[in-house]
Amino acid sequence: MEKGNKGISIVVTSGKGGVGKTTTSANIGTGLAMQGYSVVVLDADIGLRNLDVVMGLENRIVYDIVDVVNKNCKLKQALIKDKRHEKLFLLPAAQTKDKTAVSTSQMVELVNELKEQYDYIIIDSPAGIEQGFQYSIAGADEAIIVTTPEVSAVRDADRVIGILEANEIYQPKLIINRIRQDMVKRGDMMTIDDILDILAVKLLGIVPDDENVVVSTNRGEPVVMDEKAISGRAYRNIVKRIIGEEVELLNLDEINQGRFSKMMKLFFGR
């Protein structure tokens, strides 16, 4: 195998739990594969494994990340090929171990090995800022911060951005998840500008609150594949921005209520 990494590793993290890290990881991974890139989504949440469930691959797991770092199996054996996309692979977390089963240096080594063979490595980080978080960011080149329009989630995101900077991962990109435009309009929810005012990072995209996400998650089919769902469209735009395309509609400057409701009208006809 030749030296010199060709891939990019991106950690998806948030600090707070339940804001949609795993859903985001699954959708970005799937979306990148839909664009023709080779992708590994890596579940770093050892002990609370669920990226496999969201992607509908649970029943195919034989080996997991702990088996790989302990050399119980080859890396290729543990990688699970996605049902629908040839170039998408999942490296599942272990469910019966805990976060101490993997060390930071093992994680860096593993990610570097994956980077030699795949275009994108998406690392789904556990919630919190403890050991599991520390090793999940250790091998990452870039970071995506997921937050929801709640003060607690934004506060945790701010903390995580600070820790990432201390670990020399600069300029993380932000995804604001579960925006409810009706509530924003009424002044009952933080606006995108409120959030960006505090976090002062680049916005990668916004994902509206959408029932389709729940439906697709339960089915194990990432919503990014759903042509009709608005959240699917949001994730496709995010993926396009990751690969460097300019996507106008959800760009920071374009996100204002008028434009957004126009888009809602466009998709829902109301």
Added chain:
Amino acid sequence: MSNTGITIKGVSDGIFIYVEGNDYEKIKEALEIKLRENIEFFRGSKLIGIEGEELTLDIKTEIMLLLKYKYDFVLMKDDTLNQIQKKIETFDEHKNVTNIVEEGMTKFVHGTLRSGQEVSYNGNIVVIGDVNPGAVLRAKGNIIVLGLLRGIAHAGLGGNKNAVVAAYSLLPTQLRIDDIIVRPPEGDSHYKYPEIARVIENKVIIEPYLPNK
């Protein structure tokens, strides 16, 4: 010039200085050269003691005053230092107390302080950026934020009620000057103009510092 025999030793809780010779000017010169090599490292250090075979108490005192006021060293109060400490205290009394703040050292923080980050300094703090909620600033002197102050700011730590807190946008979670703690009134108060907080008659008064803007 050969080194006049200054040895600086770091021990677990501070530093110890060994001095050779008894010429204050020479010692001072040598000491300053040593300190300047790594001024950031030594600033605010705790001085455990000064030793030297030919040292007189006067020279010792001079060195300590130099370290305390020029390099911001913290002096240990142990038996051998008591006498010197007394001299320093009488020296302090002669100083105009209100001027200490104006003349103190200043730490500059570049960039935004985020939740969980903390800056403490034995002097003034200037932040060139925002201070987000969950971040904490502690200063013996003044705190100036060239941005939004939304975290906790504690100025005048340890008995300095002349200290002030000023920010382009002063919206702290909590504001403390010396031992006075205040919080902003409930409700959204998004001030768009720069403000300064200072203590007047034991109350924290917040007002615009550019009243004509």
